[in-house]
Amino acid sequence: MAPAPLPPDSSSSWLADIAQRSASATAQLHARALTVNDTQKVTLGVIAAYIVGIAILWNLPYIRWVLWPFKMLVIAFHEFGHALACVLTGGKVKSIELDPREGGVTHMLGGRNVITLPAGYLGSSLIGALLTFCGFNIVASKVASIVVGVCFLLTLWWGRKDWLTVGTILLAVGLLVGCWFIAHAEALRYVILFIGVMSSLYSVWDICDDLILRKVNSSDASVFAKRYGGSSQCWGVIWSIISLLFMVAGIIAGIAAFPQTSDQQKTDSENFIPTKF
Template identity: 80%
Template sequence: MAPTILVPTQARSWLSAAPHVARLSATTSSAVLLSRRDLSVNDAQKVTLGIIAAYIVAIALLWNLPYVRWVLWPFKMLVIAFHEFGHAITCVLTGGHVKSISLDPREGGVTHMQGGRNAVTLPAGYLGSSLIGALLTFAGFNINASKIASIAVGACFLLTLWWGRRDWLTIGTVLAAVGLLVACWFIAHAEALRFVVLFIGVMSSLYSVWDICDDLILRKVNSSDASVFAQRYGGSSQCWGVIWSIISLGFMACGMVAGIAAFPQSAAQQREDSQHFIPTKF
């Protein structure tokens, strides 16, 4: 007769749980390996990251050089429209009413609002435009994602156009932007659209940071979203400007990392996929 072996209750629970622990360990290991694989950068993504770096350098130079800075003027007006859209949409979402949006040829803009929560609507200009920039940067890693992003941007522009329908510069900026996006749909199965969406995304993200630094940290402009926020909720405009700049850069970094993780397709695969997703070509 075989001897009876008594196993303590705690030991029995560990033994019975062992297969589940092993499976959990294997699943965790697979998830770690998957995450590592997803964040590995392939050749197509290296090209995209290189283009982003080139955009950053080009925008930084054109932003500060006399005379040639006017090259960026149409895109500055475009991201200012994003800025004002951020104010407007958060005003509506927090129960307010948007009376109008207008853009200024001297690279400014204003949103006339009634009601809403100022604690949300005031930072929503800078943070909203930088969030849009991060989403466009994310979409810029893939042609089909850029197509979807351009449709969403078009919808945002139509809302902006509705609120700014009495301002000729707003109307002209929005129509020109929509025309550019539509035209890029028909170039090499929208491959050109990806680079335009990527540029607008980088520009929108950096505009928020540089505009905050330019107005609040370097020149210390008295009237700004951050100064009004500081007057109502405490702190200084420079402090809030730094905080919003850090958040904006964080948005941009998250957009890039998410783009690397979500779109591992090669350039050839992207072109192939694009030919079957709302196909267009001249």
């Protein structure tokens, strides 16, 4: 007499069902991450316009002064990167100074130079990438502005003896606060996006300007090369590539994380620290 057929393995069936659901969820996640909706297309268009506009203004005599307030702001990010790296590696920050012609300088005691030297360019690039990421969404831009405000307060403490540093930071804080009250902070999103793009690209343009075009020997990259080998141009190119990768990662992450339409973003913003002018 033939043996009765064995009942199907319920555990195997359950595992197969789980695997199928996981594969479906993964496929949906990939589809979502690679799909760009109309609101995101507008954001990408704005980013492209920012890149072209900043590149043109950056290289035009006299007209480049239009970017001066934002350039000073990005330099503040650069110096904040030096200062934070110094503190995190056991050093002490004496002061921060901004200069409209020479850029900025952070006076430090101690810290690990192998980290603090590249932290200016790479730190400002990372901040730029995070701001670009947040610039895809109004609520995220609100959160970003709060975090940036805290960073500004730290920079203000370190640079309190320099009037240009104090003035630049206070104007930046005033701009961010003012944008909170325009159409439930919709304007804030585009300001955060602009600052993010400029901060991401500042390191690239500044490195090219200093090391490739003008060949200035007093940059972070030249000091790094003297202490740890290689050439300043080599380190400048490496840091520029990393900065661009940060920016691309911020854009891709923004597309994947914030699929909300413009109307959905406004509704969400009305429920998150609501403000309207």
